[in-house]
Amino acid sequence: MKTYDYNKIDRKWQKYWAENQTFKADNHSDKPKFYVLDMFPYPSGAGLHVGHPLGYIASDIYARYKRHKGFNVLHPMGYDSFGLPAEQYAIQTGQHPAVTTEQNIKRYREQMDKIGFSFDWSREIRTSDPQYYKWTQWIFLQLFNSWYNNDSNKAESIEALIRIFETGGNADVNAACDADTPVFSADDWLAMSPQQKNNILFKYRLTYLAEAEVNWCPALGTVLANDEVINGVSERGGHPVERKKMKQWMMRITAYAERLLQDLDVLDWTDSLKEMQRNWIGKSTGARITFKIDGNDKTFDVFTTRADTLFGVTFMVMAPEHELVNEITTSDNLEQVQQYQKQAARKSERERMAEVKEKTGVFTGAYALHPLTGDKIPLWISDYVLAGYGTGAIMAVPSGDQRDYEFARQFDIPIINIFEGNDISEKANEDKDAVLTNSGFLNGLPAKEAIPRMIEELEKRGAGKAEVNYRLRDAVFSRQRYWGEPVPIYYKNGVATAIPEKYLPLELPEVEKYLPTEDGQPPLGNAKNWAWDETNEKIVSVDLIDNKSVFPIELNTMPGWAGSSWYFNRYMDPHNDNETFSKEAVDYWQKVDLYLGGSEHATGHLLYSRFWQKFLYDTGRVPQPEYSVKLINQGMILGYSAFAYRINGTNKFVSHGLKDQYETTPVHVDVNMVDDYDYLDTEKFKTWRPDFADAEFIREDGKYKVGREVEKMSKSKYNVVNPDDIVAQYGADTLRMYEMFLGPIEIAKPWNTAGLKGVHNFLRKFWSLFHSDGIFDVSLEEPTEQELRILHKTIKKVTEDIESFSFNTAVSQFMIAVNELSKLKTNKQKILAPLVVLLSPFAPHLAEDLWEELGHDDSIAFETYPKYEERYIKENTKTYPIMINGKMRHKIDLPTNMDKETIEKTVLADEKVQSLLTDKQLKKVIVVPGKIVNLVV
């Protein structure tokens, strides 16, 4: 007997779609356009896991739905193929990252093909492809050759800036530039050496070189991410790590801070995501106040949002890295200060922010002078002040700020109470409505009125001014890595110089080793051919460097986010060799209409890409200042990690239930060795890794039970589940519908396969409606009212659910419909055909197959897309719950069109209601038409 052969159906239609290029999008069409985009994946060695398809399936459903609705849909896919894991694998195995990346991409493609996505593969892009990164480098050079004009509020060319300098110096230039940019006249400018001019220009360029703090690991000779630093030592090898300043390429994203903030208002993103970006940009309006140092000519600035609390300052704190610390520290305190600096350098930024339970710090021996009273204020250093935020120094007001309060208590620094009726014995008063006292001319005022008065006073004395400060920092754009885009820059006598655009792409050179060089240079320092011959304009051997016509090329590469900051535009015109993308293509597609991706990118990719888009907008390359107005954040599918418990110092593992009897360390075990009941296959475990070959087990009831924990799905946690097995066992349509059924797309949830069977059963039942004894068999009879009701209710609900991205409830709705139709044994074409079309975005393989058997007749499916009819959905009666004091006590069926008064009368006349009301006094009747009747007694 013929059955629902999903594997055969999957293969048939996947082949058909590929051969017919069914989903190829055209850049010309009479139909309205719609661009559905997924965040492209990093092709990891672990393969595509079940979390990736969650978003891709959702976007695919929407893309297919939109095609049915008559749109010209662009739905592309590609790979973010530069990244650290491929490089680390290369370091371990010597395999070229390009080779492993290619293998991984092949694997990803096979896996995706099995799920039946409607991607236009003719537009595939890879960020590691020279034909792609050629244009990433090109954009880098455009940024390098631009500055941000705060008056016109956009990026402009550096050539134009030079002309301004030549005629009028920089006094009238209102630019986003470094804080230490000196003021010069046109004559000054003309008198400068090329080197000096270059240094000035770097203070304006949108990509520039600067000293930035990094986690430097001397033993590994490399820079580490905060993630890779644990308790001050490297994750790999446990070597000490220190904070160190290094020359880095930077991106002046802060120039765009205000626009990035303002334009959030036009984005149709979740409020939470916008809030996250808002907080990340962190605009605060306040004041910059300048303090003199006692017995020194130097001054330093602090930023504060509460200038009104200036009279409450009893000490000052500088970040340990602050440039003045070494200069002002008195000899008595030098040793302590230096020791503290060393200690702070060992902590990562995150650790410093996390460890605030007990404040630490040391006194420098120096004093600042209060700008109004002239009082001497002790100057401390502490790691709760971060060098990277504000000015790297604060004025501490212990009565008004909790952190300052704790610090003062810790070190017995006096606290001046500056708020009326305030008790400072327990904590600081951070209430902005509190009224000031002990504050001279500000007495009796709340913060709102006092702040402008204080700023006015400071401006009068030249000791401060109003200032807007952003938490957002310029982005470090250098990576001491191999597997990334080379930076198209060479160093001509120390001056960073652009490699001319026409020689792009500057292709990654071959190296023998992917590790840093012995003298601590980035991996590209190992390249033999990595020098620029300026005369002949080509890449030559480093042996030829003479610094006359042959110069060294930049050794840093670009970060992972470079390639992903503009790829969405490249899909519009992916094979263009002459430019990033044609004006024609971008004018047609404009922007992404629906973007789907994880919320873990909230303050990374989603901010950087907005920044690049705005820059491209300023330079006229794109017509929209935002590329993705509508964004859906799919929640991550989390892994369900499994742990075995190794008894410390042994190779014995104790079962989860007994682990408390021993001193143990949990070890991640591969979830594929664990069954549904959390029992570990100990034999597999022994062969899994060589060091476990002679492992012994302490079991409970003869079995070894693992511990479980929900974590991010990642190869290193051995909790990755691949979708292939599910596709093979149940078919692609089951996987697609199950992932949607799992829960709302935007919520993070752990992967589990319980329930797969239910979705699979649904598809089998649906297939069965069309078949009797395995033979296709549908009836041409007219449907009954009851059948039409089921159909139209389903169309209404599913359509609404798709439009609102509630794919989980849409799947439930299908299940309800099929259950009801099964009970009626419906096999009528006029009911089933529209359902096939409706189901096709979810289960395209099965739907295509049934549609073929139905004869591709659009007229039986309400002409290509089913629409519901209101008359089949309207109910004539409504069951009203009758409540007494909010508790449900009775139900009464009433006509839906009955008005409020009649409902009340009818209900009160009801026998059961009257019996319920005996011995009770009715106080009020609340009638909510269509909803409830509540009797208050």
Place this chain on the structure above:
RNA sequence: GCCUCGGUGGCGGAAUUGGUAGACGCGCUGGAUUCAAAAUCCAGUUCCGGCAACGGAGUGUGGGUUCGAUUCCCACCCGAGGUACCA
């Protein structure tokens, strides 16, 4: 620590946004079918008490607003993501 989100049966999750909590699915229990099993179908399934009708409790915890709170407000606990070089 800070920012953002979440917490509902044995499990994944519904709930028209202040109006019958637990839709749909899994699992479990009983039944039909079968020599038997699988598969399928039917019924039941929040917990406690009761043969039942029914009664009581119940949406992380503690308070509050309201005729009525999973939903709104306050405080707290727990979990997840991000925290600037993972992508």
